[in-house]
Amino acid sequence: MKTDLSFPLPELQVSFASKLQEFRELWLQNALLETVGELEVSNIDIELSKFVSSENLKKLASKGLRGELVFAVPAVLRANPRLLGYYRLLLGYSQKEFYGPGFGVMSLKSMETTGKLNSKAKISIEELCQALCGAASHLVNGLSSSHLNIDLLDDLTLLTVGPQMRGGVNNKLGQKGIVDVFAVIQEILSHAIVSSTREAIEIKNAGGRDVWVKFASDPDIVIRETMADGAIRKILAIEVKSGTDISNIHNRIGEAEKSHQKAKNEGYRECWTVVNVAKLDIAKAKTESPTTNTFYSLKDLMHKKGASYEEFKQNIIAMVGIPSAS
Template identity: 55%
Template sequence: MLGYSQKEFYGRDKGFGVGHFKSMEVNGRIGKVAASDIEDLCIAFSTAASALLKGVGPLRVSRELLDDLTLLTVGPQFRGGANNARGAAGIIQVFEIIKEIVEHSVENLGENSMEVRSATGRLFAIEFAPDPDIIIKEEMSVGHDRNVVAIEVKSGTDVSNIHNRIGEAEKSHQKARKDGFTECWTVVNVNQLDMEKAKSESPSTDRFYSIANLSLRSGDEYEDFKRRIMSLTAIPAARN
């Protein structure tokens, strides 16, 4: 009713950092940490709700009015859904670009993954993953893989928020490093990026790329991306 989505309210990065209250909404349980802060939560809600009612003015408070006020949360919900859709579209876009680069060596193509055969006969899997977004790994033997490349795709176009997204990529890449990935790349969707600042925010990122530049299928940035994909998967050059 106060116009916040769960992510905006409970989130640590962009929200209020009060995730310990979430169990109250999700399963009706008050944890030990939340119990000690209940009074402060009630005061905060009462203060915000009072300001909301003052803004409503002389309208009579009723169940119907409160039902109408809950529509305030529709905006944040749709915005969150739109952000998720944009993020998924960006990941698919980068995956398609990689597929075009390696298609002459693809042996198996699935909905969420593909396998390519290297010049030495080894199989490399390129697939969607929950964290990071796209991974490339080499099959050393049955059931044993070598993690090669971890790619984080940040599709948001809001320049003012890009450094938060890069911070999220850094967390993912730190995890990827622990899992043995030798290369970590971050693909962003903004036109201008302060590279020096980006590198300081994500020192684990080996290479930064732009979705727009990769989508051109030409130019220095795309050619660098293409060379590295082909080199790290050890696939032969396509025959003309």
């Protein structure tokens, strides 16, 4: 049966599937169990008795669970500092929250991210474990004994890691979108390129002046011309919002507006925003980012044909001041 109904390709889930395996090997229950398997259980038990109440340990034991599945102890974290990430995820703290100024453990982030203990950390492993165990005690006391099992603990870490993975994948997709737009510009200007690197391309325009197309942090891509007296003419600032979530696009356009306001203040004459959602309400988008001179669709640019792409192409050529390719 033929139908016009179609859904976007589940690219995020494909990315999640491969990323989840990495998380399991480094920060999830698999990593904890592997580390504990190489340690002396008697040493872990001594530390558990020091940091955890007997009531909490008995509750876990009644369900066949070892204490270190919930409670962090120095022996485990010294053997594998990355497991700080496991306990953070289990307790439901985002990276931004946990390593922000409010918790006071910013200096310990290298444990999770690089697997190294920071010799300059102001907090000892013992202090860290005491605080983590205090929070974990509340978790254990709040869980029903009838539901408490090893799968539930794994599920709790996944509930926290989901948004973190989505954020990471979205960041990568965002970076890819910026690279894609840069590549489209590079192809348009290829006949006039003097030199190029991964970060920038140099053009010689019809007036003999150097024009640079560069990656930037805020905005994403800029085009600048070096004048005869050495002054810099700031031609174009481009913001790329390549997320496909239509429900979030207006927040992204608001972010683009902030970048474009900054660009205008720095002297850029033109500001464009490239988006990656279908059926964008241009009238509404213009109210959300009045500084944006033109909105373009990433999909249209990647197809490299059609009215929108041709407009983008001709505008780029005109702005850098070179003739069209023959």
